[in-house]
Amino acid sequence: MEMPVVNRCEATSCAYNRDRMCHATAITVGDASHAHCDTFFTAPAQGGDQTTVGRVGACKMSDCRHNVALECQAPGIDIGYSLDEADCLTYAPA
Template identity: 55%
Template sequence: MTASMERPRVQECVVAACAYNRTGDCHAFAITIGSSDHAHCHTFIRMPESGGVDTLVAQVGACQRADCRHNSRLECHAPGIRVGPDNDLADCMTYDRR
């Protein structure tokens, strides 16, 4: 059995259209960040019903942006992240190119 590590939390999400967002908090268990061209939140989904778990605040499960200074071996090591609009509706605003 492998022990899980504490992952960076989504400290703020201003993408109100996401089904996992309630009052600025992301309630997905974990999110994935990254695309070949920008730091998109791949967990973003627009649906009429709410998703996630009310008692959880999302963590960063994986980051595909190897060019981010917070990324090591495709894992985010920032203290926490913010999600909001940049190149599209839901991007990692903490992304910082090396």
Template identity: 55%
Template sequence: MSTGVEMPRVEDCTVTRCSYNQNGCHAFAITVGSSDQARCHTFVESPVRGGLEMSVAQVGACQRHDCRHNSELECRAPGIQVGQETADCLTYAPA
């Protein structure tokens, strides 16, 4: 039997070019990072709006194992902020 872990919410996203951002991120879940950058890899620039209107995005996975909030590739921060033109995870903090 496994126990569930509460996924952190995307508390704020200021990347207006992202199709999931409609006064906040409405993707069901996002993936943050890769081995060399702490960016939202769910970012989609398209004229089509995406996501679920009633949902608030959560961090489904984080590939930045060097972040102090990361444990076993899962984000343990209480919430994150995404911003700048490159959809950076502004909550990223080196371990």
């Protein structure tokens, strides 16, 4: 299985974000009730690998139409702000 790519990330204050692109090797999305980017955090230093485009490693949103066995099956996702949280904007209830 190929991990879905993070197409864009508007969470520009995240340590893994450079030029609205995610550079974490893999992110985790959600918890039992909210489709936030669980990998998001702020730090004084930049993280990730600039040659890597972030991908979705795990998704805990079992009620998403793109989720199969807690793995994202969307071709790619977008991360952006919703109520001051970095959320998966591709999340869609089944």
